Amino acid sequence: MRRRCPLTALVWLLAAPCLPAETNAERQAQVRDAERAFAKTMADRDHAAFASFVSAEAIFLGRGRILRGRKEIVDGWKGFYEGPQAPFSWEPESVEVLDSGTIALSSGPVRDPNGKRVGTFNSVWRREGHGTWKVVLDQGCPPCDCPPAGGSSGSPGSGR
Template identity: 55%
Template sequence: MRLLSSTAGIVLALLAAGAGAAAPTNAELKQQVTDTERAFAASMKARDHAAFSSFLSDEAVFFNDPAPPMRGKEAVARGWKRFFDKPAAPFSWEPDQVEVLDSGTLAISGGPVYDPSGKLVSRFSSIWRLEAPGRWRIVFDRGSDVCDCKKP
């Protein structure tokens, strides 16, 4: 009986300690998403398709205009495999904008996409969702060409 009482006390103490832990601030959540986006981009530079795939939500949808969107982790991983086949990355990206909902469960990131010579060719926009066990995974991704327009 004494063992049961001691065990219950320990469990209650641990629950109370966990309940008192401060939730991350919005700034901390933004940093988490920024770091995750940078690690996602680093998988391309490292030519690591398995690492790239690990950032995909099972429900991921990647837009690839004008083709229909790729739906689901397996379809996106399969569709992006071609970008990992050659020794050099065909493009790179980095976040320059990140916002997170106050609930801390959904975020958007965006930024420039560069060709291998460093020329800006596109901008990306990605939606991230906080999934178990506390990992940010990408649920939507879309790139948009950058206009190389000259003003008249």
């Protein structure tokens, strides 16, 4: 019986490269789901859950200031979680993931409590220990009358 354990481990070690690789579409779905769960923390008024999505070394930019590190970000966002109604909401519209599966960009609309688009968010996610996606960079910007990402207008390299 004892000989089976090392043999089983060896079989798994040799078979691992043959297992199907995770596709980019699967990774995009993971990040999209993570972004939706991150946004749900605002709707649920769950500040502690918000903190769980922020990487220890994250940077958030917005409103003319820079917040560095989880503690500063969590403290800086505490006011958004006070009160019974969320001051804004967001949802992913576009998600792209590097082929390496380690870094992703998520962006989409920011809406006021009445559903009016008041801005756009851009979040960079990094896959950390145990495959967990965490936000490492986040920046919001005012809305524009631009075509959605992937549109055909704009100059090459402009992203618009």
